[in-house]
Amino acid sequence: MTQLSAGEIRIALIGAAAVAAAAMLPVFDQGFYLTLSLNIVLFAALCTAWTLFSGPTHYISLATAAFFGLGTYSVALGIDVLPFPVLVAAGGAVAALLAGLVGAATLRISGVYFVIFTLGLAELIRQIVSWTQVKLGASMGLYVFTDFSEAHIYWMMLALTVAVFATGWLITRSRLGFALQIIGNDEQVARHCGIDTARLKIVLFMISGAFIGMAGAILAPRYSYVEPPAAFSPTVSFLVVIMALLGGTRRLWGPLVGVVPFTIVMEFVSARFPNDTPIVIGLAFLAIVFVLPDGVLGRLEQLRARLRRSRPASPAAVAAKEPA
Amino acid sequence: MIRRTMLVLTASVAAFTMATGFAVAQDVLKLGASAPKTGPLAGGAAVTHWPNIKLWIHEVNGRGGLKVGDKRLKVELVEYDDKTSGEEAVKNIQRLATVDKVDFIVSPYGTGLNAATAPIIARHGYPHIAATAATDSVAVFAKRWPNSFWLLGSSTQQAQGAVAALEKARKAGHIGNRVAVVHVADAFGLELIAAGKPALQKAGFEIVYEANYPLGTQDLAPIVSQAKAARPDAFVAFSYPPDTFALTEQAQIQKLEVGAFYVGVGTAFPSYIGRFKDTANGILGIGGVNMASKEMQEYRRKHREVTNAEADYWASAMTYASLQILEQAIERAGTLDRAAVIAEIKKTPAKTVLGELPLADNINHRLWTVGQWQDGVFHGVASTGLEGAREPIRKPAWK
Known part of the structure; x- marks a missing residue:
């Protein structure tokens, strides 16, 4: 467990090279492609953080907007008082706290009940924030004026994405990850093995929520004017689920192969058909459901299996089948 | 070839x-x-x-x-x-x-x-x-x-405009001093109430009912019935399009009879007059134009x-x-x-x-800060520095 295998080292090197290449992007373009890449990296971070929890446990969480908005608000409320990195950490901490409370209350329920609860959660938090602001007589629109450029936000978001991946990888190597694998396969069996399933799920939900909160905090300077409807927009929750499921949630890098094509296709559609976007997107979803029922990841693995079948099986190929 | x-x-x-x-x-x-x-x-x-x-x-x-x-x-x-x-x-x-x-x-x-x-x-x-x-x-x-x-x-200009329109209505004898004020609990509504309340008090109006409701509230019947119970002379709502329509509808259903009825964003939309037709006559709201x-x-x-x-x-x-x-x-x-x-x-x-x-x-x-529906046109009745303001009419009874 502690020793890195050759395969893992190779993946780490490829990953490092990809991150380095991505980090160089602002040198070449400060305009549209940087902004598009920032959106891709944002959703890569959100979807991967979402998958940290929802992947192994199979709980569909629509609470992303709640965590995200809390992160945004942490920055908006404190930007004049505290340094930015502290606020990002605070955004993560507040989101983790909320995830802990919610998890303790709801992770014993499952299936559709959990989905509905998390959907309501974002709205609940939005109303609480609005209500508090009304009671305090504070102005509801908050400014976030910083000197950050798109490139700065992009780099911070990229760093966060790397952190999400590193955390996800560490979890799979830990006792926690092993326990999660058992929970994911059969929760009954996990409980009989003596695994405290509720506690593990809460811990995981908190980690996932913290990263989403931090993403919201990092993005706050981009709005320059923060209001509850924008910060707690339910669209974010749905987009994250759609992209992550499009990619596939059985691998850590699954969401990534969903986020990248999805964002680019969406972009293409909204640029070419500005007046018919909803129709074209609807057709695209239909096509995805029919063509890629198991997500991009499922299709990739299917292709790999077919390739392997056409060649004689070798011990190396079997070894490579181990999860990355 | x-x-x-x-x-x-x-x-x-x-x-x-x-x-x-x-x-x-x-x-x-x-x-x-x-x-x-x-x-x-x-x-x-x-x-x-x-x-x-x-x-x-x-x-x-x-x-x-x-x-x-x-x-x-x-x-x-x-x-x-x-x-x-x-x-x-x-x-x-x-x-x-x-x-x-x-x-x-x-x-x-x-x-x-x-x-x-x-x-x-x-x-x-x-x-x-x-x-x-x-x-x-x-x-x-x-x-x-x-x-x-x-x-x-x-927002301050809009709120002060609303109060100025009420003052005109009071001077013309359409209303007394009793005002009911409600607002939507979002950035816009908060800014308007923050500026509107002191302006009302300064102008000598008495706020007999005050309430707010979250953005997206579907049922505004309780707000209107409570406002009605306070027997106001004028009703002011710093509202957004869905609630602007809903408040007007409830006021009509519950017959909230006031001399001046003001609702916020959306009053000036063509769909507002399309929905309320003649009933809209005399209703005040944000906006206005000089049709002269x-x-x-x-x-x-x-x-x-x-x-x-x-x-x-x-x-x-x-x-x-x-x-x-x-x-x-x-x-x-x-x-x-x-x-x-x-x-x-x-x-x-x-x-x-x-x-x-x-x-x-x-x-x-x-x-233009305030307009009023008069015979199917939303005439400006209060402005900052623009010519052509009309005198507000008394809000007729709901039909």
Whole structure:
């Protein structure tokens, strides 16, 4: 467990090279492609953080907007008082706290009940924030004026994405990850093995929520004017689920192969058909459901299996089948 | 034979493409626009924002194009949907500036989206003439982004306008001192109540009922019945379109009889009079126009002709005026240089459908704050620095 295998080292090197290449992007373009890449990296971070929890446990969480908005608000409320990195950490901490409370209350329920609860959660938090602001007589629109450029936000978001991946990888190597694998396969069996399933799920939900909160905090300077409807927009929750499921949630890098094509296709559609976007997107979803029922990841693995079948099986190929 | 025909055809097509290609490069002004076509603000943008861009381009191109130096440039529109999302809006502006390389950009729609895109529009140096942002932050925004101009005034102005209209009604004997005030609990409603309450008290009104409700509240019946129980002379709601409609409907159902009935954003929409017809008569709300003005009559007629829709009685004209401001500044500057155009906007007030609008400090101080439905037209009854205000009439009993 502690020793890195050759395969893992190779993946780490490829990953490092990809991150380095991505980090160089602002040198070449400060305009549209940087902004598009920032959106891709944002959703890569959100979807991967979402998958940290929802992947192994199979709980569909629509609470992303709640965590995200809390992160945004942490920055908006404190930007004049505290340094930015502290606020990002605070955004993560507040989101983790909320995830802990919610998890303790709801992770014993499952299936559709959990989905509905998390959907309501974002709205609940939005109303609480609005209500508090009304009671305090504070102005509801908050400014976030910083000197950050798109490139700065992009780099911070990229760093966060790397952190999400590193955390996800560490979890799979830990006792926690092993326990999660058992929970994911059969929760009954996990409980009989003596695994405290509720506690593990809460811990995981908190980690996932913290990263989403931090993403919201990092993005706050981009709005320059923060209001509850924008910060707690339910669209974010749905987009994250759609992209992550499009990619596939059985691998850590699954969401990534969903986020990248999805964002680019969406972009293409909204640029070419500005007046018919909803129709074209609807057709695209239909096509995805029919063509890629198991997500991009499922299709990739299917292709790999077919390739392997056409060649004689070798011990190396079997070894490579181990999860990355 | 066939081959030669084909050759000639191909050559002529190539020549034609090249000719038009050159024409595009020289005689076109590319105008970028990013605003909601989907999402929560799409409905408002479809009434107020998009038709005016269409109308303005139709008008300018009908004249032969914008006069820039000794050339005439036809306006070509590049438009994107921002899905009412800040991220999308920022991305669209980036695309317009760096991929489409547009010459100018129409400001986005609504306070939040204008604020979210302001830094990126400023970075690219475009003039940013916001026609649909009404907030107390305009002074802060104008100072922070010197390329930005804010036409729709502040919440404080709107609230003070509402109180001024009530004072007129009291002077005319329509109402006494008892006022019920409700507001939507979001940025807009909070700013209005924060400015409106002290203004009411200062004017000697007695607030007999005060309440707020969260954005998106469906059932406003309890609010109206409680307001009615307080027996007010006037009812004031700082509300948004869905609740503006719902409050009016409830007041009608429950027969909340007051001498002055004021509701917020949405009162000036054509759909409001479409829904309430004669019942709308005497209802006050945000907005207003001076229908005595020739320019305004002409504008509304053209709007109907070109877009097949009625302009609203508030920000529609302001959106059109924002494009006139841009147009006149470009023609006066005689260049597409953005910095020169921004300087020109500040220097000389433009002649718009709303009259002359000076923008020396980047903020427009001449606007209609309150209008009233009188015989199917939403006439301005209170303004800051604009001519042609009508006297408010007493609100007749609900039918």
